[in-house]
Amino acid sequence: MKKETDVRAQSNLILQALPKGILVNTQAAGRFNSMVIGWGMLGTVWGKPVFITYVRTSRYTYEQLEKNPEFTVSIPLDGKLDPEIFRVCGSLSGRDVHKDEELGLTLVPGDTVSVPGIKEVPATLECKVIYRQMLDGNALPSDIRERLYKGFGTAEGPDSEHELHAMFYGEVTASYVIEDQ
Numbered sequence: 001m002k003k004e005t006d007v008r009a010q011s012n013l014i015l016q017a018l019p020k021g022i023l024v025n026t027q028a029a030g031r032f033n034s035m036v037i038g039w040g041m042l043g044t045v046w047g048k049p050v051f052i053t054y055v056r057t058s059r060y061t062y063e064q065l066e067k068n069p070e071f072t073v074s075i076p077l078d079g080k081l082d083p084e085i086f087r088v089c090g091s092l093s094g095r096d097v098h099k100d101e102e103l104g105l106t107l108v109p110g111d112t113v114s115v116p117g118i119k120e121v122p123a124t125l126e127c128k129v130i131y132r133q134m135l136d137g138n139a140l141p142s143d144i145r146e147r148l149y150k151g152f153g154t155a156e157g158p159d160s161e162h163e164l165h166a167m168f169y170g171e172v173t174a175s176y177v178i179e180d181q
Helices: 007-020 060-067 083-091 099-103 142-148
Strands: 002-004 022-028 031-037 041-045 048-056 070-075 123-134 165-178
Touching (some): 007 048, 007 070, 007 165, 022 060, 031 048, 031 060, 031 083, 070 165
Antiparallel strands (some): 048 165, 070 123, 123 165
C-alpha cells in the first residue's frame, strides 16, 4: 500500500538523509539496479517539481538511465540507510550483482514510471528524465576539480576517478511512502 505525499512534504527528509546516502533506482532490459547517492537536488525547474541526480558515466546506473530515462529515489524514513543496503548498493556494481536479490529487497511497482520503489526504504519519488547534461569540468572551481576529478584534463587516461558526472533532471511524477499492508 502507498500513502501519497506532496513532494514538498518530503523535502526535509530528503535533504537531511541525502548527505548520509539515499538510493537512486533504475531498471532497463528487465534488470533492476540501485545505487547510493550523496549528492542531489530537489527543487522547481521550468515550473515542475524536479529531483536532480548526478551519475558518473562509468556507472551501471548511467547505462541504465541511457536505456530507460526513468528512475525512483528511495529515502529511509529515519534518515539513515540500513548498513547492509548501504554496503551493497554503495560498493557493488549492478553489472556484476543483482543487488535486490542479494539483499532480499521487496520491489514495489511504480505508478507513473517503469522503475519500482523499495519497501525497505519506503519514502519514494518517481521521476521521468526531462533533461540531461554533462558537467563542464573546465567550469568547476579548482578545489572541487582537484578533490573529486583528479587528473581531469590530463593525459592520465579515463578511469572512474577522472570521469565527470552527468546530471539527470527527473520530473517528480509521484511521491509516496510505501506502507505495510
